Amino acid sequence: MTENKDKNGLTEKEFLASYSDKGYEKPSVSVDIMVLSRSADFSSLKILLIKRGEHPFLNCWALPGGFIRKNETAYQAASRELEEETSLRGVYLNQVYTFTNPARDPRSWVMSVAYLALVSDLASVSAKDDAIDAAWFDLKIDSGKITIENEALGVRMFYSLETKQFQNGKIHYENWVAKAESSEKLAFDHIEIIIEAFLKLKEKFEHTDLAFNMAGDKFTLPDLQALFELVLCKKLYKTNFRLLVASKVEATGEKRKSAISGKLSAEYTYKAQ
Amino acid sequence: MTENKDKNGLTEKEFLASYSDKGYEKPSVSVDIMVLSRSADFSSLKILLIKRGEHPFLNCWALPGGFIRKNETAYQAASRELEEETSLRGVYLNQVYTFTNPARDPRSWVMSVAYLALVSDLASVSAKDDAIDAAWFDLKIDSGKITIENEALGVRMFYSLETKQFQNGKIHYENWVAKAESSEKLAFDHIEIIIEAFLKLKEKFEHTDLAFNMAGDKFTLPDLQALFELVLCKKLYKTNFRLLVASKVEATGEKRKSAISGKLSAEYTYKAQ
DNA sequence: TAAATAGTGTCTGTGAGACACTATTGG
DNA sequence: CCAATAGTGTCTCACAGACACTATTTA
Numbered sequence: 133m134t135e136n137k138d139k140n141g142l143t144e145k146e147f148l149a150s151y152s153d154k155g156y157e158k159p160s161v162s163v164d165i166m167v168l169s170r171s172a173d174f175s176s177l178k179i180l181l182i183k184r185g186e187h188p189f190l191n192c193w194a195l196p197g198g199f200i201r202k203n204e205t206a207y208q209a210a211s212r213e214l215e216e217e218t219s220l221r222g223v224y225l226n227q228v229y230t231f232t233n234p235a236r237d238p239r240s241w242v243m244s245v246a247y248l249a250l251v252s253d254l255a256s257v258s259a260k261d262d263a264i265d266a267a268w269f270d271l272k273i274d275s276g277k278i279t280i281e282n283e284a285l286g287v288r289m290f291y292s293l294e295t296k297q298f299q300n301g302k303i304h305y306e307n308w309v310a311k312a313e314s315s316e317k318l319a320f321d322h323i324e325i326i327i328e329a330f331l332k333l334k335e336k337f338e339h340t341d342l343a344f345n346m347a348g349d350k351f352t353l354p355d356l357q358a359l360f361e362l363v364l365c366k367k368l369y370k371t372n373f374r375l376l377v378a379s380k381v382e383a384t385g386e387k388r389k390s391a392i393s394g395k396l397s398a399e400y401t402y403k404a405q
Numbered sequence: 406m407t408e409n410k411d412k413n414g415l416t417e418k419e420f421l422a423s424y425s426d427k428g429y430e431k432p433s434v435s436v437d438i439m440v441l442s443r444s445a446d447f448s449s450l451k452i453l454l455i456k457r458g459e460h461p462f463l464n465c466w467a468l469p470g471g472f473i474r475k476n477e478t479a480y481q482a483a484s485r486e487l488e489e490e491t492s493l494r495g496v497y498l499n500q501v502y503t504f505t506n507p508a509r510d511p512r513s514w515v516m517s518v519a520y521l522a523l524v525s526d527l528a529s530v531s532a533k534d535d536a537i538d539a540a541w542f543d544l545k546i547d548s549g550k551i552t553i554e555n556e557a558l559g560v561r562m563f564y565s566l567e568t569k570q571f572q573n574g575k576i577h578y579e580n581w582v583a584k585a586e587s588s589e590k591l592a593f594d595h596i597e598i599i600i601e602a603f604l605k606l607k608e609k610f611e612h613t614d615l616a617f618n619m620a621g622d623k624f625t626l627p628d629l630q631a632l633f634e635l636v637l638c639k640k641l642y643k644t645n646f647r648l649l650v651a652s653k654v655e656a657t658g659e660k661r662k663s664a665i666s667g668k669l670s671a672e673y674t675y676k677a678q
Numbered sequence: 679t680a681a682a683t684a685g686t687g688t689c690t691g692t693g694a695g696a697c698a699c700t701a702t703t704g705g
Numbered sequence: 706c707c708a709a710t711a712g713t714g715t716c717t718c719a720c721a722g723a724c725a726c727t728a729t730t731t732a
Binding site (some may be wrong): 136138139142143144147148151153156157158159160161185186187188191199200202203204205206207222223224225227229230231232234238239240241243245250287289300301302303304340341342344345402404405 | 415424432461477497498500507633678
């Protein structure tokens, strides 16, 4: 194979030496990261947003992210940006979807590889670099609407969701399309990224151990259940829930106050299979 | 917002007019498509490969695909390439994963957005453009190995699979890593794309209606079951299988020979919910 | 006529969904 | 002491897994 010559009589080595891709127009490729956590009392989901200091979408809130550099993978870029902007390391980080609408960035042709990061402790973040204007927002996604707000900052963004039918081959799908209802809006197509990442999270939450990336090292079962209910957007039955997680948790022997109720509960840790 | 000026005193309009991204090095972005079908008698999965006529990987077999153009989405690019290379239109086509290893293409920095396409009829493809050297290969993925072969062409590619442990946040995963065991190999990292796409297909096959994109307009239940067994890599029980698909199919009233056994069976069509 | 396959009946175990109940504890 | 919550028992229903059996038909 390596000895084969192409129609111009070049070997692979010769071809590569002479190869140039200067002729083609190319896109920029960025990563955008949905960093998701929960409030200390397990009463709401939290999403990390960064205030843009530059055009376009100057002063708008946006997902953290940045451009992929020449000698790194998208994962490495997401990991690097996450550490630069939040000092977070070693957290759950996974590719969600790649957004390629050529009109998604008014500057130029920019694609974005979306990532989802899960964090258990809010405090581990905002410390670092105060030059960057970052803040945790409450994220509420329920039937028909998305609310993203930070009361202390007086910011509230509100989207309504329509279900839109479409078809792929023989399969009929329903998808959510968000429409901004507030004057403040997220930058770019970041609301779409949030929807996609949240759907993926929901899908995996019941059948994998994702929850334990958001629960903290030690937790009570009432608190863990509250977390599941936040993500799955529905009430769970205590008995069924405890059966579900029974094989994945281990009692520490300690008792402590549930964040959610202030009553004493047994304390557990995650037990990897 | 649109009236705000940035630190250089520019409005968004002025900023965009002066914006240039010429300074940054950018990757090329391609789409690669795993086109999957089945043999007429439902006895094996078929994958469409194209013989490369250029360096690198000259004369190697590769997934169909090509570069994304400036004013299209990745989906449109995949759709266009699929039609150009196979004349297929309107088939199931879905994004799988984005591969970004900077070393995946020896020419230069090339990312690839992988797509999975499902096709019910082999014949609908190879007709078109005979300048392109395209062929259907048998695809067998079972415990520990992948075989991709076309007996008529005398081509057989063989990979062994190792399960590799890795960790993401608190979650421990197992992933498959393929190692080529034959002299002929697929181009680029296409074996990884095949693995990823096949895993995604398996995941969705039982819980969505993907199967009906590969079954054909009319089919018998024994044939449909054979298809499920090919994709899920395991034998199914007739009773349970028929219960599973009962609500998704509708008898046409006709009887016909099962492709798999040559015996008369009732004929069904897909009934979308 | 025999071997193979289409098609149906039914038993099992598992897990989600749903209540009811007791034990404990903070206010 | 009472209201709220931790924790447990158990019933139901849907469904996957597993056999056994009858009906049909090709070879």
